[in-house]
Amino acid sequence: MSVDVEKKNVDPNWEPKILSFSCNWCTYAGADLAGLNRMKYPENVRVIRVPCSGRVNPQFVLRAFQKGSDGVLVCGCHPGDCHYVTGNYFTRRRFLLMQRFLEYNGIDPRRFQARWISGAEAGKFRDTVTKVSNDIKALGPNKKFQESWYKERGESNE
């Protein structure tokens, strides 16, 4: 029954899949700057550009876990710097609750993170992504909420 049994059988070459929702105006620019500066950050992060961190529906996060992500990162402008003035204030409320709610449902809070990264903070982007990636590598593959889990070994639930 336990979902963490698989931890022992992890392939040594396993790399986590991390999804990063990045705000077009700050974090995406920050990630771009990290690239321009030839900074090295883990390649297991997939960056998805969104117009604003307020665009990120909590359902995106759930769907990401369901479809096979091991971790999700939501990044936006610092509060007060939002291109659309108020977007990230709503994001903040939304994901403060979302993080706790996912934890309540059994997801390790390290698997879902939100961060403010401005367009100039290339170093912070690299550090955040590296930290999240290392954390999730230590946690092992996520088996919770995943439809693959159901397909592979959940038939007895039917």
Add this chain to the structure above:
Amino acid sequence: MSDIQQELRKTARELLESGEVGYIIGWGKGRFANQTHPIFVKDPAKVDELVWDDYCLSTLAKYTQDDKYPEKKIGICVRGCDSRAVNRLIQDHQLKREDVYLIGIPCSGKLDPETNEPAKKCVECAHRNPVVYDVLLGSPVEEVPQPERFKEVEELEAMTPDERYNYWADVYDKCIRCYACRNVCPACNCRECYTDQYRVGWQGKQNNRAENQIFGITRAYHVGDRCIECGECQRVCPMGLPLMKLNRKMLKDINNLFGAYEAGLDTETKPALGHYETNDVEEFM
């Protein structure tokens, strides 16, 4: 209690005869003595079908949603929970205050028809008197404070993440996705629910654990800041799932993070996720 029933019928007859309301939504006798169901009374001669007894459990406000542009006012019998549901719908612009005539009835709790014990949702009720009404039948009852509002949530929070996951996975495995919880919920008033949308891809239609988990979490999150804690979702659930434990978790966090909050007490307080403060808790630096 039967006095209130007489008074309710009298008020209903007057309202219908004077033409002030088009019809009245109330409770009618079910097949057995311990059952009631919502009824719509149009004819003044039929007001005697209205009852007020120990088993009037259904929350009625959601039924106004089937008649969004009524010719005359809709009369609704409101207890504490119904009145908060009315506030909820008014605040969501799904109902106009001038379109409804609220017959307030203070309620001292109802009985569960199966066990004849006080119903769970009524034991946990913190607002027994209607918070909004046009006429009040009977006299207000004493409110029961609920110091253990979040007790069940705290019990779950004390578990380890894996225990919690397994607990909820067992719950979601039982879910049959009948959407009764959504249909009855006064906060679930979207014209088209995301679960009914196809081609959008929010969620699969399969009834399996992964999809049920997403449904359960999303439903609780959608109503999270607007839940009036009427407990109807849990009452109507044919599989007896503890849905209020999810809703109360959201409310507990809202209370902890953004200050004391109860939905539906008035129509002015904004829902917690519908506004923001620039000095909110900051954890994402």
